[in-house]
Every structure is written in C-alpha cells, then in structure tokens.
Amino acid sequence: xxxxxxxxxxxxxxxxxxxxxxxxxxxxxxxxxxxxxxxxxxxxxxxxxxxxxxxxxxxxxxxxxxxxxxxxxxxxxxxxxxxxxxxxxxxxxxxxxxxxxxxxxxxxxxxxxxxxxxxxxxxxxxxxxxxxxxxxxxxxxxxxxxxxxxxxxxxxxxxxxxxxxxxxxxxxxxxxxxxxxxxxxxxxxxxxxxxxxxxxxxxxxxxxxxxxxxxxxxxxxxxxxxxxxxxxxxxxxxxxxxxxxxxxxxxxxxxxxxxxxxxxxxxxxxxxxxxxxxxxxxxxxxxxxx
Numbered sequence: 425x426x427x428x429x430x431x432x433x434x435x436x437x438x439x440x441x442x443x444x445x446x447x448x449x450x451x452x453x454x455x456x457x458x459x460x461x462x463x464x465x466x467x468x469x470x471x472x473x474x475x476x477x478x479x480x481x482x483x484x485x486x487x488x489x490x491x492x493x494x495x496x497x498x499x500x501x502x503x504x505x506x507x508x509x510x511x512x513x514x515x516x517x518x519x520x521x522x523x524x525x526x527x528x529x530x531x532x533x534x535x536x537x538x539x540x541x542x543x544x545x546x547x548x549x550x551x552x553x554x555x556x557x558x559x560x561x562x563x564x565x566x567x568x569x570x571x572x573x574x575x576x577x578x579x580x581x582x583x584x585x586x587x588x589x590x591x592x593x594x595x596x597x598x599x600x601x602x603x604x605x606x607x608x609x610x611x612x613x614x615x616x617x618x619x620x621x622x623x624x625x626x627x628x629x630x631x632x633x634x635x636x637x638x639x640x641x642x643x644x645x646x647x648x649x650x651x652x653x654x655x656x657x658x659x660x661x662x663x664x665x666x667x668x669x670x671x672x673x674x675x676x677x678x679x680x681x682x683x684x685x686x687x688x689x690x691x692x693x694x695x696x697x698x699x700x701x702x703x704x705x706x707x708x709x710x711x712x713x714x
Contacts, residue, residue, distance in 0.1 A: 429452075431459070431531075445532035458505060460488070483511075520550075523555050529557070531558050571677065572677070573670065579634075585714060596710075611638060615661075
C-alpha cells in the first residue's frame with residue numbers, strides 16, 4: 425500500500441499547502457488526501473435541529489465548492505484526489521487521530537503565526553501532538569538552487585533523541601534525493617550564556633573543544649545514515665538564532681528538525697527549540713518527534 429500525504433486545505437487562496445502538498449505527493453509517489461475544515465457554534469444561534477442540520481450541510485457544501493474550485497486551477501491536480509470536508513472545531517484532534525490510523529508519511533499545512541498565551545494555534549498543537557512528521561509551508565515558492573538544512577543535537581544523551589537524529593537525517597536525505605536538492609546538516613555548539621557572561625569560559629575555546637568531542641559522534645551518525653561527513657556544519661551560537669541565520673546564509677527552502685512536545689502552561693510560556701525557530705524562520709519546516 426502506498427503511503428499517503430495528508431494535506432490540510434488552506435483557509436485563504438493565496439496560501440501554499442495544497443500546491444506544495446500535491447507537488448510533493450507526485451514527486452514522492454504518495455497518495456494525496458486533502459482535508460478541509462469548517463465549523464460554527466450553531467448552539468448560539470438558538471435554532472431548531474432541522475435548521476441546525478441545514479446550516480451545517482450548507483457550510484460543508486460551500487467549503488467543498490471552494491476547495492474544488494482551487495483544485496481546478498492547479499494544472500497538475502488529479503481530479504480524482506480524495507477531498508474530505510470535516511465539521512470540527514479542534515482541527516489538531518481530528519488530524520492526530522487520522523494520522524495515527526496509519527500509512528501517512530506526513531501532514532502538510534500552511535503556517536500560521538498568531539500565537540499568544542490566550543490562543544495556541546493549530547500549528548503549535550500539531551507540532552506537539554501529531555504522530556507523523558509535520559510540514560509547515562510558507563507562502564513563498566521554492567526557488568531554483570534551493571537547499572535543505574537538517575539540524576541534529578549531538579549533545580543529547582537521550583536514546584530517544586539519538587534515534588530522532590537518525591530519523592531526521594534519513595527523512596532529510598529522502599527529500600533531498602527525491603527533489604534533487606543539496607543537503608546540509610547543522611550541528612549547533614550552544615555555549616552556556618551564564619558561563620560566558622561571567623567570563624568563566626572563553627566562548628571560542630569552549631566551542632572548539634565541544635566540536636572536537638562531537639566529531640566522532642558526527643562521523644558515526646553520518647556513517648549510520650549513509651551521508652558524507654563533509655555536508656555537516658558546526659556553528660557556535662544560540663540554537664534557534666543559529667539555525668535561522670544558517671538557513672538564510674544557505675538560501676534554505678526546507679529546514680528539517682526534531683521537536684519535543686511540551687504540554688500545558690509550560691509549553692506556552694517556554695516553548696521548545698522548533699517553536700522558537702518558527703518565530704524567526706521564513707521558510708518551510710519539516711518537524712519530527714521522537
């Protein structure tokens with residue numbers, strides 16, 4: 425059975441999830457499945473059940489027509505593509521259950537950047553809970569000469585995160601090979617700011633020592649996934665800012681990285697590395713969890 429690609433239909437016509445998802449599905453021999461969402465708190469309207477059902481059916485039909493019209497404008501779109509319109513308020517719950525049902529390579533969605541303490545976006549929920557890789561798409565098209573940047577954590581002693589490093593590189597290599605795009609792997613040397621601020625260590629010396637210690641780990645990882653050590657890059661700096669600056673320097677179109685989902689207030693107040701990166705990054709991101 426071919427793997428499927430779950431594409432969340434864009435709210436606005438100018439977004440790119442459908443077009444990017446269909447392109448990737450074609451290149452990677454995946455079966456595209458588009459899902460569109462609509463919802464209205466009909467209970468507030470205080471109408472009878474017959475009227476409520478009529479409103480619900482009308483909204484679902486309108487959403488289907490809207491997405492079908494968008495698909496008709498995409499020359500390469502197969503008219504037999506499965507389109508599902510779902511009545512649901514909590515999009516991430518439905519997507520998580522659907523993705524967990526099996527045979528989905530990834531979920532594709534346009535990025536949304538209006539997170540706050542009062543409102544946690546669907547993007548954040550998907551990053552923390554979706555059981556398959558999540559590809560968040562920007563509006564910009566991929567340019568010629570684009571590159572893929574994978575990021576790994578060589579410092580981790582967690583077995584789960586070490587396996588995640590392998591998964592990240594295998595996924596990034598797969599995308600790079602299928603799309604015929606150059607792949608680079610970034611290893612960030614994060615110098616503890618408190619030690620640097622107190623002049624307890626010299627940042628450059630500390631980073632050089634850490635890189636020397638990590639080289640055998642990098643070579644072992646490269647060998648395990650079949651990549652050349654020459655594509656690995658070591659950079660010193662704060663993790664999120666270093667990933668963003670290196671992605672800009674390399675004209676990266678896709679960043680592949682891992683994310684460890686936090687929940688509750690702690691997640692909203694602190695966030696994890698990928699969420700900090702997303703606040704600054706202006707390119708597509710593919711995130712994987714342990």
